[in-house]
Amino acid sequence: MTDRPAGSPRSDEHAEAAAEAAGVRIVELSELSGFEEVHRLFDDIWHPGLGDPPISVEMMRALSHAGNYVAGAYQGGRMVGASVAFFGAPPGQVLHSHVTGASVGRGIGFALKLHQRAWALDRGLDRITWTYDPLVRRNAHFNMVKLGARPEEYLPSFYGVMEDAINTGDESDRVLAVWRLSEPRVSAAVRGEPYRPQVPPDAVTALAERDGRPVAGRGDARVALVAVPSDIETLRRADPGAALAWRHAVRDVLGGLMREGARVTGFTGEGHYIVER
Template identity: 75%
Template sequence: MGGSVTGGIAVRELHSLEEFGEVFRLFDRIWRPDPGGAPVTVELMRALSHAGNYVAGAYAEDGRLAGASVGFLAAPAGRALHSHVTGAETGRGVGLALKLHQREWALARGLDRVTWTYDPLVRRNAHFNLVKLGALPEEYLPSFYGAMDDAINAGDESDRVLAVWRLAEPRVAAAVRGEPCPPEVPPDAATGLGERDGRPVPGRADARVVLVAVPSDVEALRRRDPGAAKAWRHAVREVLGGLMAEGARVTGFHQKSCYVVERPG
């Protein structure tokens, strides 16, 4: 697949050093990493693209690069693409345009899933991944990248969840048509982790369905109250990570505020 246009955003695969340089500078503006800490280098993008992996850019109507995504073929062989890093300007539909292009790229090559990691504390990302795309977290990964010193993650631990986008599933097809399926939240669902005065409040996690809240804006909280941000990190790791380690599955994200987790059986 070469290119696509969604909401005025044109997405296409990239192949030249000049294009990879544009992506590098875009990512530098987004993450502002320490020297040597760039999420991906020009040389690596060149190698990945040449080897048939996924490197794509999203362009606004004025021709300016507004987002980009870099991924590589992953296990299980012949079935999965792992989206390693995606950066986009917010509020313009760039992220959605990139993901829709990525989905079509994967389907055209006979792949049935795309995976990526994201910070489970970032509400807008959870809503985007689970509701707008129909992906679901399938693994909790504590301190996955170790210490990170960029402007977005500095001072926090790099817990991630592995999102799995099963491209042919009806819930995914509905979501990308703009028809997301809300998760089932029964009346007896328990609050495993709630919020009071901006801080996490542990509840009970022994019900069949458990709700796990995350803060409204963890990135702002890191700057304003690092202690509260750390408390959220450890609480979500204990409750959400603990449930997933026990075999519970996340079924959705409720009211843009909390994960819905269902115990097996």
């Protein structure tokens, strides 16, 4: 673990405040010992299959040495969160956040993202992208409400079948979240003002939940609401058939709308994507 070297860009005041509120110190990592801590942390979070970690120590070493982003969050001397990102396309504009995880709650993920945002802005970048599972309601809420990011592309079975303890053999559909770092809704979210747009009165339900399973509705309206299950990770273990039904339903409805050019503009407190044509 190393602190930022003298003369390197500092985190902005919002990132520092978020880290203080979460009770962590976030630092960039450049030594093998730090990368090994990240590897152990991610192993504890995801319990990946043998030889299939979210990212290897060697890759973190290479990314860090090439000037990319590898950071850890510490409470005292214990790592409780980490994030790894690399420069994307177009060059000079995008940072792609490959993996971020925290072992406990209390705002550590938010603090890591704000540290990452400050790092990107200091290097002249204007957006950060990452992928996430559209079925995981808490992640959709975090990305869209807490951070002000928006899904901009639906990616079916992006990583193939994943056998870690969280995905349990599910197909790995993802959406590409784009965090436009200086847009007004993002600036407000960074200040602690979550992005909660009003649902238009003409919205219709394109995908609903009934008795734990997805039920398709109308998808031809100007504004459509697409539901996701309350806890897909528990559902995968308790009822794999229902979990697979949700995967295919969200792929068909949300993915279909996005492929047609509809925009995801928000996420409701009841667990619906707001999609506008």
